[in-house]
Amino acid sequence: MRAISIMLSAFGPYKDEQVIDFRELGDESIFLVTGPTGAGKTTIFDAICFALYGKASGSERDHDTFRSHFAEQNDKTAVSFTFQLKDTTYLIYRQPRQLKPKERGEGFREEPALAELYQVDNGEKHLIHSKIKDVNEKIEQMLGLDYDQFRKMIMIPQGEFRKLIAENSKEREEILQKIFRTYFYQDMTEALKTQTKKIKEQLQQTDWKVKQEISKIDWDDPTLVDTTAINSVLDALDHKLKNDQEKRKELTKKVTKEKQQLQSSQEAFYKGKQLADKFKEQEQLLKEKEKLDNRKIEIESTVTVLKWGEKANQLLPFEKQANDRLNEWQKQVNMLEEQKQTVAILEKEFKRLSENYQVQQAKEKEKQEEKLQLVEKKKQLEKLRHYTEISTNLEKTKNQYQEKDRIVKSINKDLEEKKTNLQAVEHLLSKQTEQTKAYYETEKELLYAEERYKKSLTLINEYHELEKLRKDYQQVKDHYVQVNQQLKEKRHAVQKIEEQQQTHHAYVLASHLHDGEACPVCGSETHPAKAEIETTAISEKAYKQEKTELQELEAAITKWQDKYIEAKSKGEAKRDVVENMAKEYQTIETLDRTNIEKLTYRCKEEKNLKQKVFNEIKEQYNKIEKAEAEKQKLTNETTKLTEQYEIQKTGLDKLKNEQVTLEAQLVQLRADIPEQPMTVEKWQEHIQKTEQALDNWFHMWQEQQEAWEESKQKLQESKTTFTSLEKFVTDLAEKKKQQESLFNQKVKEAGFTTIATFQEAKISEKQLEIMKHEIEQYNQSVQSVTERLQTLSEQLEGQVKPDLDLLQESINFYSNQLDSTNQSLHAISLQIKQHKQFQSNIKELAEEQEKHDKEYYDIAELADLARGDNHLKLSFERYVLSSFLEEILLQANIRMDQLTEHRYQLIRSNQVAKRGAQSGLDLEVMDQHTGQQRSVKTLSGGEGFKAALSLALGMADVVQAHAGGVQLETLFIDEGFGTLDELSLEQAIDCLKGLQQSNRILGIISHxxxxxxxxxxxxxIKPTPQGSFARFTF
Incomplete structure (x- = not known):
């Protein structure tokens, strides 16, 4: 990070807006912040820290006190900081929480804090985040430092130099961890710890499962439940299984015996039950015989009624015949009238059908001819359809042949490619040793070429800086010569003015001299050579102006002289660096931009060529690594493709034969098919329509014929029926009369005095059947009961009624006994099955436990080592961080050596921390005067400042040197130099001046x-009653 500018408004002692542009420093990378105590020097650094993190730079400063006491109510307290990071410019704007007047009414309202982060491109601002949380996270992500780390590395405020070196190992670990992004190692340690915990839990779970399985077993010896020796458990369980299997054999024999006893008891019970049933049946039959005797009179009365009913029923046919003759006669009379009407209707319908019949009969011959033509058309259609079908099959076969031919060619092509690839792989495997050797040789050459290219880039960058320094030197030199010339001219002009002033003063003095009067200068009373030339007087103001300009030029020449010397010194130093670097490249004849660029180009081309060769060889090397598997794969694929080729080739030949056969059939059919103007579908549709029309006509003609014939027949039948009916009605009238006389005679002969007596005696056939059945059933029951009683009396003679309850108790006894034995057998069988399953489970768990034990031993030991549970109390991440710390100390000691005149060296402590604390990042100093190591906390104030300054600068160098690291191009120091003596101060200043070569900005507050x-x-910094003001001076 490189500071560009900072804007403060109503912030601290600054009332008005102050803009401090660090670009005004130009090549001056070190500047001193000066001003009276309380003027606002540290506030500048507070503003930078607040802009980035929303907090002050010192631990004793509160960000809520930032608002200026000089500010008016409407003045807004705000800070805007512009900085550059990795060639990208950012601007961050913040306002602290502050009270503002209400827009309406009296009083104040609290205005919340505000933060905005922008990216600046070509003067245009693009908002990145506008939420405080998002801005804070983005700043930490960009800088790679949080607030506390930023204060320790970039901004070291008052009273906190000692903290930089005296902080504990844990705090230093947090700084290094975030700077060098070693979270991966911490994550790996946590992963090992998690895996160890997981395996341990699996072990505990397996132990628990084993105990659960053991507890499920029904042990004869209860002490085995708590045993942890799995082998002992398995032996005891095996012994128990053998004993249980013997018990199961004994119980199986006992079940067989008890089944036989139960079967004997059941047979005795069934025999007794049959005898008891016979005694019971005898009792029931005796009761039934008594009931039958009681119904005897009732049955005799029923027999009498049945007798007269049967006689009456015998006359029913005669009665029915008389009634039938009457009904027939009446019915035929009605039918005769209806038939007469029917004959009239049929005669009219027959006449109509006869007329239509004659019309259609004339068309029949024409339709028959059309039917014959239709048959011929169908034959032609069938031939055409067969021809079309064969054509379609031929086309389909051709397509299948083409597709099969394509597949055969494709398989053959793939087969040839596979064979070629297989040969290439075998050829590649033959060069395995040669290729491996070439791989490592080209890798070595590539690394050397890359190193040369990197150095050439560094050389050209250094040369560019040298050219820039030469250009700056020439500009400074030209300006220096120009200012020197101006100074000479100004001195000559001032000298001339002074001479003119002296001449003018002499003339004025001479004009007041008279002979005999003493001269005020020499005292002479004679004046032989008075100044007689009058000159113009120069004003005092003009003279002072010229004098002032002369003084300014003298000051300027001093400044430019220093710049001239400094530029020359820088140029010579840079030239030495470039020349030393160029010595490594003996091909450079003349050290200039063209030759260096050519060198860089050659190095780049050489690197690219080496890279290309290496990539090709690496590709071949990787191919060889995979060649064995590829060879086997290609061999299998070649065999498979060969089989596929043979199968597909056979199919192709078969399709070719089918195609030839179909083509021959088409040639034969084509001669029998006449030319048709229509397609098969159209021709078939035409035939179907013609056939349908003919079918419809013949169907209609058939219906008309049938209707005519039917009408004719119906008419004839109707007339015949009418004639028959007339005769039949006459015959029926005579039969009716005869039948009535016969019925009356039969009634008298049956013994019935009147027709009414006959009607009373009539019984329905159903009732007759019921009476007959009742009488028959009664007689059968009497006979059956009598016969069964006789049989039972003979069977039960001399027999005693058995006790069924006693027999049932015997069955229950043997049944319960068998159930109990079966339950015991089932229980022991189930127990054997369960114990075998437990035995299998315990064996599986034992194998699983052994596996987890081995994993836990390896992983747990690795996890303990990674988290620092070792004799050095050094975790894996701390081990990595310690290497970074060693690198930092190496750079820090370069300055520490200079600042302490080779007395002190910062070193990493190898002592193991006490009470289980982590070690590896504690600092000590080696005192060359005593030859002993001691804690950095024992350093004096001045020595501590030197150590802190060296450590901060060394840390910045190392962080910036690592690719992808944070660019620390800005460092601020607030006090601390007051603790140094005069020699130490001079050494510190020389050390800080050396930072100018690294293009860093270094701000120092000191009195x-x-x-x-x-x-x-x-x-x-200049304080005033209206607030402080800040500006750069040089």
Whole structure:
């Protein structure tokens, strides 16, 4: 980060807007902030720190006190800081929380804090963030430093030099961690720790699972539940399984025996139950016989009713015939009338159909001829359809042949490519040793070429700076000569004016001299040679103006003389650097821009050529690495493609034969097919329409014929029916009369005195059947009961009624006994199955535990080592950070050596921290006077300042040197020089002046007079009753 400008408004002691542009420094990279105590020197640094982080630069300053006491109510307190980072310019604007007058009414309102971050391109601002949180995060991301780290590395305020070197190892770790971005190592350590924890949890879980499995086992010995020896558990479980299997065999035999006993009891029970059922049946039959005897009178009465009913029912046919003759006669009379009407209607319909029949009969011959023509057309259509079908199949076969031919050619092409690739791979494998050697040789040559190219770029950059210094030197020299010439001319002019003034004074004095009067200058009373030439007097104002300009030119010549000497010194130093670097390249004849650029171009071309060669060899090397697998892959693919080629080639030949066959069929069919003006579809559609029309006509003609025939037949039948009906009605009248006489005679013969008596005796067939069934059932029941009682009496003679309850108790006893034994057998079988599963689970868990034990041993040891649980108390990340710290101390000691006259050297402490604290980043000093190491906290105030300054500058050098690191091009120091003696101060100033070569801006606040004399550029702070003002002076 490089500061460009800072704007303050109503901030601290500054009432009016102050703009401090650091670009005014030009080549002066070191400036001194001077002014009385309380004028606002540290406020400048506070403003920069507040602009970036929203906080003051010192730990004792509060950002809520930034508002100026000189400010009016409407003045806005704000800071705007412009800085450059990696060739990009940014502007950050902040306002602290402040009270502002209300727009309406009296009183104040609190205006919240504000922060805005812009990117500046060609004078135009582009907003990046406008929220305080986002701005703060972006600044920390860009600078790579948080507020505390920024204060320690870039802005070292009053009283905090000691903290930079005296802070503990943990705080220094946080700074280095963020600067060098070593979070990866911390993440890796955490990952190892997490993995260790995970494996340990898996081990604990496996142990718990083993204990759970062991606790599930039904042990004979309870002490085995708490055992942790898995082998002992497995042995005991195996022994228990053998005992349980023996018990299962014994229980199986017992179940077989008890099943036989239960079966015998069940058979005895079934026999007893059959005998008891017979005794029960005998009792029920005796009761049923008593009921049948009681129904005997009722059944005899039913028999009488049945007798007269059957007689009456025998007369029913005669009654029915008499009624039927009557109904037939009446019905036929009605039908005769209806038939007469029907004959009249049919005669009219027959006449109409006969007329239409004769019209259609005339067209029948024409339609028959059309039908014959249609048959011929169908034959032609079938031939055309067959021809079309074969043509389609031929086209399809041709397409399939072309596609199959394409596939065969494609497979053949792939096969040839695979064979070629296989040969190339085999050829490549034959050069494996030669290629490996070439790879490492070209890699070495590439690294050398890259190093030469980097140095050539550094050389050309240094030469560009040398040219710039030469140009600056020439400009300073020209200006110096010009100012010197102006000074000479001005001195001559002033001398001439003084001589003219003297002549004029002499003339004025001579004009007042008279003979005999004493001269006021020499006392002579005679005046032989008085000044007689009158001259013009020069005004005192003009003379003072010329004198002032002369003094200004004398001051300017001093300034330009210093610049001339400084520019010459810088140029000579840079020339030495360029010449020393150029010595490495013996091909440079003349050290100029053209030759150096040619050298850089040659180095670049050489590097690119080496890179190209290396890439080609690396590509071949990588190919060889994969060649074995590629060879096997290509061999398999070649075999597979060969098989595919044979299969597809066979299919291709088959399609070719099909194509020849179809073409021959087409040639034969083409001769039998006449030329058709229409397609198959159109021709088929025409035939279908013609056929449909003919079908419709013949169907209609058939319907008309049938209708005519049917009408004719119906008419004839109707007339015949009418004649028959007339005769039939006459016959039915005679039959009716005869049937009525016969019925009356039969009623008398059956014993019925009147027709009414006959009607009363009639019983429906259903009722007759019910009576017959009832009587028959009664007789059967009497016979069945009698016969069954006789049989049971014979079977039960001498038998005793059995006790079924006693027999059931026997069955229950043996059944319960069998259930109990079966339960025991099931339980022991289930236990054996479970214990076998437990045995398998424990064995699997034992294998898993052994695996986790091995993983835990390796990972846990690695995790402990990474997090610093070792004899050095040094974590992996701290080990990496310690290497960075060593590099920082190497750079810091260059300045520490200069500042302490080779007495002190900063070193990293190798002592192991106490009480389990982490080590590796603590600092000590080597005192060359005593030859002993001691803590940096033992340094005096001045020595501590030197150490802190050296460490800060060394840290900035190392951070900037690392690619991708933060560019620390700005450093501010607030006090601390007052602790140095005169020699140390001179050494510190020389050290700081050396920073000018690195193009850094270094701002120093100090009241030390020697610094004011040594540092040319000054930021002068002038306090007034209206607030302080700041401006650069040189």
């Amino acid at each position: 030390v007079p020697q610094l004011k004399e040594e540092i040319y550029a000054k930021l002068q």
